[in-house]
Amino acid sequence: MTDPYNPNPQYNPDLGKQPNAGAQPQYGQPSNPYAQQPGYGQPSDPYAQQPGYGQPQYGAPQPQYGQPVDPYAQPGYAPGYGMPQGYNPADPEAPYGRDMYGVPFSDKQKLMAGLLQIFLGGFGVGRFYLGYTGIGIAQIAVTWLTCGLGAIWPLIDGIMMLTGKVPDAQNRPLRD
Secondary structure, X not given: XXXXXXXXXXXXXXXXXXXXXXXXXXXXXOOOOOOOXXXXXXXXXXXXXXXXXXXXXXXXXXXXXOOOOOHHHOOOOOOOOOOOOOOOOOOOOOOOOEXXXXXXXXXXXXXXXXXXXXXXXXXXXXXXXXXXXXXXXXXXXHHHHOOOHHHHHHHHHHHHHHOOOOOOOOOOOOEO
């Protein structure tokens, strides 16, 4: 294919030299004869970064070759994206994170507590799951002594658990 702006295709105006027009590059050789190849063991681009990592900071320790890299500890990592849910060893007082007020989350889940309370609330299972044994026993007694009419209490209690209004026995908010 010819370049309409360059009447002499063998002439490279940027370099001002005439390469051999009929020669083809050898196998393993660059197609551009003026390109420099890196030496043996040298990276092709010393400033190239691996995708997904931030730019290195001056003075920041760089990981050694062959050592595992924690992508969340790299400078320039956008917080809130890609951080796994669940156990966080960085904060031993709050392994499941903290809510917006700084209170650590419970190890119990809202969905599990609410569904247990809705479907098995006559037995107080949702309250036992959260650590409230006294309220669980009271729900069993009210449900059985009223011949099932007291089961409205565990049903409403399960809905309250699903909305996050009921904390666990240590007064920690339930996690999602």
